[in-house]
Amino acid sequence: MGRTPCCDKRGLKKGPWTAEEDEILVNFIKKNGGHGSWRSLPKLAGLHRCGKSCRLRWTNYLRPDIKRGPFTSEEEKLVIQLHAILGNRWAAIAAQLPGRTDNEIKNLWNTHLKKRLVSMGLDPQTHEPVTSRCPIDKANASVFTRHMAQWESARLEAEARLSRESSLFSPSNAKADSDYFLRIWNSEVGESFRKIHKEDAKTACCSPISPGSAITTEVALNPVGSSTPASNLNEEFECRSSSKAYAEDVKNGCDSSSSNDLEDSSDTALQLWLDFPINNDMSFMEGNSYICPL
DNA sequence: AACGCGCCCAACCGCACCTCG
């Protein structure tokens, strides 16, 4: 199917935007109460740019709600954690960081966070230690051991919680500093997480679940299609997603449409997730405490 | 001062997805 040629094939301007062009674009959008059709915008506004270029300039730079300045350590931690769940889905990650654009987060990842993980001996795609290529020495192993101990502790706590009343998971009990995770759960990320649960439930119905096996969320956690074994984080999330309540759902009903129980269990799984990582020691993520002796 | 190098980030490119007729 014939695609309309973009700017370069029609003699339209490319490259950095001038202040005048920015002004024209902002004024046009303000005046019209929105951008309307991006394709027709340049013509109507009198810009010699393609619509795509205008959209990018607006969404990544000119939008009034864009937060400028360096990322805070909290934002960086959140990006790392979301990346572990979502992979390179920058737009989805950006949706959880108000005022930040996907491009900005992508740049942050590629220029800082990726290198930081690599320097710590972690695979930036899977977030698991690259033990084969970069053996972890004793000192650095303790960092991971500590981290894993925290997750294991959280897992045990999760088991205990699951055996208690569902009231534990009511919003009134949510920790204040988990607020933004609640936002996540109510957004695309949570949707994606729940969706995966449902798909897994369906799959689980078609193939017997071996006793004690976890209901994997690897699809969600390894969205880049890694063929490597479940990462530490994956296992940790498995702990959450394979809660008893969820396993019960799978056993009791495979119909993804009758999902009240499923929703509840997914909420439970989320709550378990919410309760753990950000409040715990992510300090090993800060700075280059782990130097991989490559 | 001149040069080389690496880093950063705005912008581009092409594909995928969505919507509508």
Next chain:
DNA sequence: ACGAGGTGCGGTTGGGCGCGT
């Protein structure tokens, strides 16, 4: 159901800038 147009998204690029020599 299908095709075309519009938009969104992720990967990549290249130019500006700072720093070291």
